[in-house]
Amino acid sequence: MEQFLYETLPFILGLLCVLLCYLYYVHAYNRPQVNRNVSEDTDAHKPVKEQQVLKVTSKPKKIPMVKKKEVKDTYSHPWLLFNLKGHSGEVLDLDFNSNGKQLGSCASDRSIMLWNVKAFVEKNPRSVRNNIEFDNATQIKWSPDSKAFILSLEVANTIQVYKVVKKTDGSLGNFEMILNFPTAHKADIINIGIACNGHFIMSCSSDTSIIVWDLKGQILATVDTLHINNYYACVSPCGRFIASSGFTPDVRVWEVCFSKTGEFKEVKRAFVLKGHTSGIYHFCFSNDSSRMLTTSKDGTWKLWDTNIEYSKGQEPYLLKTHSHGINSKCICALSPDGRTIAIASLTASDVFFYSSITGDLQAELKEIHPDPVRCMLFSPDGQYLIVAVGKHIRVFHNVPGFENIILGLEEAKRNATNVSMKDRLQSQILEAKAILNTFGKTS
Ligand SMILES: *[C@@H]1O[C@H](CO)[C@@H](O)[C@H](O)[C@H]1NC(C)=O
Ligand SMILES: *[C@@H]1O[C@H](CO)[C@@H](O)[C@H](O)[C@H]1NC(C)=O
Ligand SMILES: *[C@@H]1O[C@H](CO)[C@@H](O)[C@H](O)[C@H]1NC(C)=O
Ligand SMILES: *[C@@H]1O[C@H](CO)[C@@H](O)[C@H](O)[C@H]1NC(C)=O
Ligand SMILES: *[C@@H]1O[C@H](CO)[C@@H](O)[C@H](O)[C@H]1NC(C)=O
Numbered sequence: 001m002e003q004f005l006y007e008t009l010p011f012i013l014g015l016l017c018v019l020l021c022y023l024y025y026v027h028a029y030n031r032p033q034v035n036r037n038v039s040e041d042t043d044a045h046k047p048v049k050e051q052q053v054l055k056v057t058s059k060p061k062k063i064p065m066v067k068k069k070e071v072k073d074t075y076s077h078p079w080l081l082f083n084l085k086g087h088s089g090e091v092l093d094l095d096f097n098s099n100g101k102q103l104g105s106c107a108s109d110r111s112i113m114l115w116n117v118k119a120f121v122e123k124n125p126r127s128v129r130n131n132i133e134f135d136n137a138t139q140i141k142w143s144p145d146s147k148a149f150i151l152s153l154e155v156a157n158t159i160q161v162y163k164v165v166k167k168t169d170g171s172l173g174n175f176e177m178i179l180n181f182p183t184a185h186k187a188d189i190i191n192i193g194i195a196c197n198g199h200f201i202m203s204c205s206s207d208t209s210i211i212v213w214d215l216k217g218q219i220l221a222t223v224d225t226l227h228i229n230n231y232y233a234c235v236s237p238c239g240r241f242i243a244s245s246g247f248t249p250d251v252r253v254w255e256v257c258f259s260k261t262g263e264f265k266e267v268k269r270a271f272v273l274k275g276h277t278s279g280i281y282h283f284c285f286s287n288d289s290s291r292m293l294t295t296s297k298d299g300t301w302k303l304w305d306t307n308i309e310y311s312k313g314q315e316p317y318l319l320k321t322h323s324h325g326i327n328s329k330c331i332c333a334l335s336p337d338g339r340t341i342a343i344a345s346l347t348a349s350d351v352f353f354y355s356s357i358t359g360d361l362q363a364e365l366k367e368i369h370p371d372p373v374r375c376m377l378f379s380p381d382g383q384y385l386i387v388a389v390g391k392h393i394r395v396f397h398n399v400p401g402f403e404n405i406i407l408g409l410e411e412a413k414r415n416a417t418n419v420s421m422k423d424r425l426q427s428q429i430l431e432a433k434a435i436l437n438t439f440g441k442t443s
Helices: 002-030 047-054 400-417 419-438
Strands: 080-084 091-096 100-108 111-116 128-131 135-142 148-151 159-166 174-178 188-195 201-205 207-213 219-224 230-235 241-246 250-258 264-274 280-285 291-296 301-305 317-323 330-334 340-345 351-355 362-367 374-379 383-391 392-397
Touching: 091 374, 091 383, 091 392, 100 135, 111 174, 128 174, 135 188, 148 188, 188 230, 201 230, 207 241, 219 264, 230 280, 241 280, 241 374, 250 280, 280 330, 291 330, 301 340, 330 374, 340 374, 340 400, 351 400, 362 400, 400 419
Parallel strands: 091 135
Antiparallel strands: 080 392, 091 100, 100 111, 111 128, 135 148, 148 159, 159 174, 188 201, 201 207, 207 219, 230 241, 241 250, 250 264, 280 291, 291 301, 301 317, 330 340, 340 351, 351 362, 374 383, 383 392
């Protein structure tokens, strides 16, 4: 017996070895693939740690699983502050509340997210997320008091009002639907808006209609824009006007009139922006409604002075125009102070910055994503440009805006009549130049 054992032991041990190797192999093979490309992920600090773990561990069991991502976001740029991540479908619309501390976003995965962006310097701002039942929200707009927001729904093709629940510490809580407007548009709703004075809500569809509603969802007026097709419409930041553009080469501006006691009177024609030679894809206002920016199929953008008394016969005045060189649908954004212009094609992911002081191209952000830009806006303090592109919301420093602030300060310095004023402006110029330097730019 002993003899037999001595003779077969090496063989049995060998067999065991082979078996163990086999088991190990099967185990390793069936284990989910570990993404070894994690360090390519630019925004994550965690994956770097996980990669270090990969190096020191030899036992496959201990390797932490890395959640698979469909497409890795490897974009980086010195002006990129961070990405707001959380949507898993294409981001469709963005809106800041009136004090600029909260951003709302909606996406084609039925999700709505509200972001606490009080200070953009705090990375990873806190957010709340909720889904719309059986529908996508295509537009989002905050109510003037930031206690609610309205959405336009893709399938229902109407407006819903949501109440935002604030937590006791003032941070954002969840939100719930409180009102569903009747369906009234025959064509798809392309934009919505709320007047900052809380007097009315506007919705615009891709045919030629605009509906003016009261806050309870009653129709106050229906406007036929006569654009053949509407491309865009919005409420002016001052809450007095609605404006629309479309296939025809003009922007039409209406005043929504209320009596002193707040009763709706009428929607009457105010003024028209005339000068483009083709349809106007998009336009926007400066924050005090004194400037308007338009971008057209004719290959140009135009900046207008709309600080006029139209009832006395004053016409909007064309301040600047420049070719944007985009031969597809494009959108624009105007910084709150009206000095910086951003233009992007809806079929590409490049963003172009122009100065409205000089009219010239200042900078471009090339190919910021594999998907095209969907919408963009400047933060209310003018310091950032926020771009919705694919599933991402990219927050960029508005570096061209600093250059334009310097141009403005230099002009004010030339105008200044005394030494102390000149000195104060000079130190502000130096401060702004120092900020520019941190982005590798000199002015
Ligand atoms: C990492 O992934 C990127 C794209 O996701 C790819 O271009 C690159 O070749 C990959 N690198 C390695 C080392 O696999
Ligand atoms: C929301 O939009 C996505 C992408 O366009 C689409 O796949 C999905 O069916 C839509 N959901 C609803 C409920 O319409
Ligand atoms: C517009 O924006 C500028 C610059 O951010 C700010 O100083 C000004 O107060 C804003 N005006 C309004 C009406 O919001
Ligand atoms: C400087 O003066 C010119 C005309 O004298 C005026 O048009 C411009 O608005 C002034 N600029 C500033 C920043 O005060
Ligand atoms: C200097 O000029 C500014 C306007 O340019 C004026 O507001 C200020 O009062 C002046 N200061 C003195 C000391 O004259």
